Amino acid sequence: MQSDYTNASRIAPDAVKKVGLVGAGTIGAGWATHFLARGLDVIVVAPNPSAEERMRRTIAKAWPVMESKGLAEGASLDRLRFQEKPDGAFSDVDFVQESAPELLDVKNAVIGDISKVIRPDVVVASSASYLTATDIQQHCLNPARLIVGHPFHPVYLLPLVEVVGGRRTSPDTVDWAMKFYSLWGHRPLRCRKEVLGHLGNRLQRALFSEALRLVADGVATTEEVDAAMTNGAGLRLGLLGPFMTRAMAGGDAGPRTVIERQRTNKITFSFERNNPELTDALVDDLVAGVVRQIDGRAIEDLEEARDAYILSLITLRDQALARASVHKTEGTQRDSK
Structure with missing residues (x-):
């Protein structure tokens, strides 16, 4: 009814x-x-x-x-x-x-x-x-x-x-x-389509799946995996996302050059075996999408913004973690009394 x-x-x-x-x-x-x-x-x-x-x-x-x-x-x-x-x-x-x-x-x-x-x-x-x-x-x-x-x-x-x-x-x-x-x-x-996990959770799950594999295989500890992300790619991803990060890696060469390189990349990880084929149509779609994101801005200006963001983020992170450590010490002292 x-x-x-x-x-x-x-x-x-x-x-x-x-x-x-x-x-x-x-x-x-x-x-x-x-x-x-x-x-x-x-x-x-x-x-x-x-x-x-x-x-x-x-x-x-x-x-x-x-x-x-x-x-x-x-x-x-x-x-x-x-x-x-x-x-x-x-x-x-x-x-x-x-x-x-x-x-x-x-x-x-x-x-x-x-x-x-x-x-x-x-x-x-x-x-x-x-x-x-x-x-x-x-x-x-x-x-x-x-x-x-x-x-x-x-x-x-x-x-x-x-x-x-x-x-x-x-x-x-x-x-x-x-x-x-x-x-x-x-x-x-x-979101354009209904899919399991929408968008964000699918990206998170893919990342955690590989993180879990690295620990399970004895490649790294949980601390080392987290450090690799929080001191490396994670700092850039928070500002730019995966596609803009990849596109900017090519500097003045432009996004098409960077994306085309994936076709000739000889290194393949196990989790990449089910990746979609980089057809001409898909490459064109990826390039067009990144160009829209760049929106006419100069790469050097984006690099300057990225660098300022990362510097500020590292400073804020270290300050926040330092405060958490102080609170932990104060809590331990209270518990011991």
């Missing part, structure tokens, strides 16, 4: 005042911290009575970071409320972010229950890391308004939210979600 629904009745993204959250774990607490810091009212559905205390403690711990980042007008921890079921005040929320456990039956049941009590125009976003919107639209009333809005931990600091529609999601819902996340402080990325 589908309720009556028209796109015209949906609230504008910038008019949202009250957000409903389902799930009080790490991701749910991150969303609550973010939305509270943006000056919104937040209602959390958490069936477990102990979840409220735990979540409030987690948010309070993160709040000084949000104060440093900058709170919106009206931002307050007092705007956080809890209830055991999605009823009452929850039925009047303007947007829902679901962060229940990553189990298909659980998410389908939760989303089905939510969709019965909220207004038929309200967008429902799932924080699902691997399940797709199509997977979890099965019991949703008005499935056209359901998307995946997948964040990264910590949600209140990392700007990326992957926005993915399902087979029954309407295009205007995806458009609305993109505007909503952007207006309220994130940097949404519209």
Whole structure:
């Protein structure tokens, strides 16, 4: 059974005042911290009575970071409320972010229950890391308004939210979600296709798979693998990403030269055996994509920006780790008294 629904009745993204959250774990607490810091009212559905205390403690711990980042007008921890079921005040929320456990039956049941009590125009976003919107639209009333809005931990600091529609999601819902996340402080990325793990998790899993292999084969320790990433490629990837990093490795030779070299590269790792063939069409697509990213900027200017970024990042990292070491020492001294 589908309720009556028209796109015209949906609230504008910038008019949202009250957000409903389902799930009080790490991701749910991150969303609550973010939305509270943006000056919104937040209602959390958490069936477990102990979840409220735990979540409030987690948010309070993160709040000084949000104060440093900058709170919106009206931002307050007092705007956080809890209830055991999605009823009452929850039925009047303007947007829902679901962060229940990553189990298909659980998410389908939760989303089905939510969709019965909220207004038929309200967008429902799932924080699902691997399940797709199509997977979890099965019991949703008005499935056209359901998307995946997948964040990264910590949600209140990392700007990326992957926005993915399902087979029954309407295009205007995806458009609305993109505007909503952007207006309220994130940097949404519209995913073109539904795939396992979306984009970010696929990249993370590929990296961790090789890291795990190196340790399992006795090539390196966990510390050595982490050092290789945090003192090397990881510093560049945070600014440029894999394709821009590779393209800039060629300097003035240009991105096509660098990408073409892959065709004649004689060194092949085991994990590269299933790589797609670098056809002329794929090379053209890669080059065109990187050229769009460069956007007419001179390579030397990008190199200068990269160098300044890396220098600043190393300094900030060392300072942050030094503070953590001081806190560890202070904690040890307290424990010994």
